[in-house]
Amino acid sequence: MPSRSHKYIFVLGGVMSGVGKGVLTSSLGLLIEQKGHPVNLLKIDPYLNVDAGTMNPTEHGETFVLASGLETDQDMGNYERFLGRDLASEDYMTSGMVYRSVIERERALGYGGKCVEAIPHVRNEIIDRIERAAEKSGSTVSVIEIGGTVGDFQNALYIEAARVLKMEHPDDVLIVMVSYLPTPGTLGEMKTKPTQTAVRALNSYGVQPDFIIARSKEPMDAKRREKLAIWCNVRAERVISAPDIASIYEAPLNFEHEKLGEAVLEALKLPGKKRATLTAWAKFVKAATDTKAPELKIAIVGKYFDTGNFVLSDAYLSVIEAIKFSAAKLGLRAKIDWLNAKDFEKGKSPAVLSKYDGVIVPGGFGETGIEGKLKAIRYAREHKLPYLGLCYGMQLMVVEYARNVLGLKDAHTTEIKKSAGEPVVDVMLEQKKNLAGGSYGGTMRLGNYPCHLKKGSIARAAYRDELVDERHRHRYEINNAYVPALEKAGMVFSGTSPDGALMEIAELSSREHPFMLGTQFHPELKARPLAPHPLFTAFLSAAAARHKKK
Numbered sequence: 001m002p003s004r005s006h007k008y009i010f011v012l013g014g015v016m017s018g019v020g021k022g023v024l025t026s027s028l029g030l031l032i033e034q035k036g037h038p039v040n041l042l043k044i045d046p047y048l049n050v051d052a053g054t055m056n057p058t059e060h061g062e063t064f065v066l067a068s069g070l071e072t073d074q075d076m077g078n079y080e081r082f083l084g085r086d087l088a089s090e091d092y093m094t095s096g097m098v099y100r101s102v103i104e105r106e107r108a109l110g111y112g113g114k115c116v117e118a119i120p121h122v123r124n125e126i127i128d129r130i131e132r133a134a135e136k137s138g139s140t141v142s143v144i145e146i147g148g149t150v151g152d153f154q155n156a157l158y159i160e161a162a163r164v165l166k167m168e169h170p171d172d173v174l175i176v177m178v179s180y181l182p183t184p185g186t187l188g189e190m191k192t193k194p195t196q197t198a199v200r201a202l203n204s205y206g207v208q209p210d211f212i213i214a215r216s217k218e219p220m221d222a223k224r225r226e227k228l229a230i231w232c233n234v235r236a237e238r239v240i241s242a243p244d245i246a247s248i249y250e251a252p253l254n255f256e257h258e259k260l261g262e263a264v265l266e267a268l269k270l271p272g273k274k275r276a277t278l279t280a281w282a283k284f285v286k287a288a289t290d291t292k293a294p295e296l297k298i299a300i301v302g303k304y305f306d307t308g309n310f311v312l313s314d315a316y317l318s319v320i321e322a323i324k325f326s327a328a329k330l331g332l333r334a335k336i337d338w339l340n341a342k343d344f345e346k347g348k349s350p351a352v353l354s355k356y357d358g359v360i361v362p363g364g365f366g367e368t369g370i371e372g373k374l375k376a377i378r379y380a381r382e383h384k385l386p387y388l389g390l391c392y393g394m395q396l397m398v399v400e401y402a403r404n405v406l407g408l409k410d411a412h413t414t415e416i417k418k419s420a421g422e423p424v425v426d427v428m429l430e431q432k433k434n435l436a437g438g439s440y441g442g443t444m445r446l447g448n449y450p451c452h453l454k455k456g457s458i459a460r461a462a463y464r465d466e467l468v469d470e471r472h473r474h475r476y477e478i479n480n481a482y483v484p485a486l487e488k489a490g491m492v493f494s495g496t497s498p499d500g501a502l503m504e505i506a507e508l509s510s511r512e513h514p515f516m517l518g519t520q521f522h523p524e525l526k527a528r529p530l531a532p533h534p535l536f537t538a539f540l541s542a543a544a545a546r547h548k549k550k
Contacts, residue, residue: 013149014179014198022075026082031261034276040137046154050096061314069447090133287328303369322527341369350379358543361393394518457494462538470521478503515542
């Protein structure tokens with residue numbers, strides 16, 4: 001258990017989800033670290049899934065893979081991007097993890113024959129996990145985001161855990177509520193009543209917020225701040241305005257302007273620098289939000305878009321952010337369009353790609369949209385359109401090359417066609433047992449693995465290094481039996497596992513194509529605002545060169 005002086009900040013949702021708990025948590029982490037205190041950020045998902053790997057991306061958004069291989073919620077990606085470093089498995093928790101641990105302990109007589117109940121046993125398991133995460137990280141402050149909103153049945157035990165910690169260590173625990181203040185168009189007035197109601201609901205758990213982060217379309221005025229302070233029993237200077245912003249990366253700058261970091265350190269009785277050091281961050285934000293920067297048009301050809309009448313770009317969140325970071329570094333602005341691979345299958349011509357400066361085919365699973373993606377990849381190859389394939393995007397790049405350059409018309413991946421005549425992409429040997437036994441959750445090739453880069457390749461030039469570590473999430477690999485023929489035809493496997501057994505990067509030489517490269521791993525997971533990923537930067541550089549020629 002961490003020392004008694006360890007500090008905890010719980011971030012809870014008030015009126016509705018999706019208004020910025022994750023961005024607040026990330027921003028608090030950045031501000032507190034910049035003021036001199038090491039931080040760990042912890043996400044609690046109240047789902048019964050043991051991890052996020054089995055969640056549908058069109059419902060839950062992207063699965064973010066940690067260096068350890070744990071499949072987590074996309075908020076963990078935001079945490080890493082804001083902090084600029086890797087987080088540990090202990091910094092993520094689901095109800096599935098918690099209940100599984102309690103049940104396994106009960107089966108092993110770990111409770112000494114007691115009647116095992118939600119309170120205290122499940123609640124105490126939650127507290128133990130929070131404290132273990134703090135201890136492993138060596139942090140001074142833990143910022144813990146509880147998923148969902150106040151009143152949700154699923155997160156009640158987590159709020160109870162926060163209540164107990166607050167009761168036992170009143171000077172070491174803060175409760176921060178993020179709540180939305182709507183401005184109904186017919187009224188034209190910002191309303192505080194929904195937030196007042198949310199605070200009362202939180203009070204019914206025995207918990208009182210110390211801070212209210214008031215999310216709204218426009219900045220909150222003094223009158224609304226005063227009303228919330230009076231009716232929610234929160235000091236006025238701890239009611240923080242958080243209006244809509246052009247980029248989530250502006251949030252730390254706005255919160256610093258509102259003196260949130262200073263107020264939090266004061267409330268926790270922690271010393272610290274009065275002002276955070278955000279010079280490099282502000283420079284990045286300025287570049288990332290520069291509307292006068294030259295524009296590149298980038299197409300993402302995917303399939304996880306269908307959610308009613310809306311486009312769910314969250315399914316490819318890390319890809320989007322990686323593009324932004326590299327664009328800012330190059331002094332460019334990327335305009336991203338979503339092209340549904342299923343439309344190409346239904347007859348839409350891939351010639352629509354001609355108006356773009358580059359195309360990306362991201363990761364994915366399953367048969368839906370695959371032939372549409374293959375059409376897009378062929379167009380990019382034949383028309384010298386800069387192409388970046390990620391995981392499945394690399395595998396399909398190899399399938400397309402085998403079909404249309406080698407002439408292997410039956411080339412396919414056995415993920416889609418088990419009896420493929422030419423299985424150029426096949427299941428990894430160690431994965432066959434998992435699939436045969438129906439073991440899907442947490443059993444893919446996951447997390448950091450080393451990759452050796454071939455001298456003289458585009459990948460080696462981008463990284464400027466010989467050996468790199470990248471994060472993986474896949475069961476299928478390039479079938480080595482086809483590698484000699486593919487290489488003879490012109491494909492270069494410029495990245496391999498150190499023993500040469502696994503093909504990690506495929507590319508075409510710069511003599512054949514300005515930029516056609518695919519990775520078996522997910523480079524987007526390691527892209528950071530102040531450290532853009534070299535492959536995305538190289539891809540956008542090639543796209544910019546094409547744009548200039550046009």
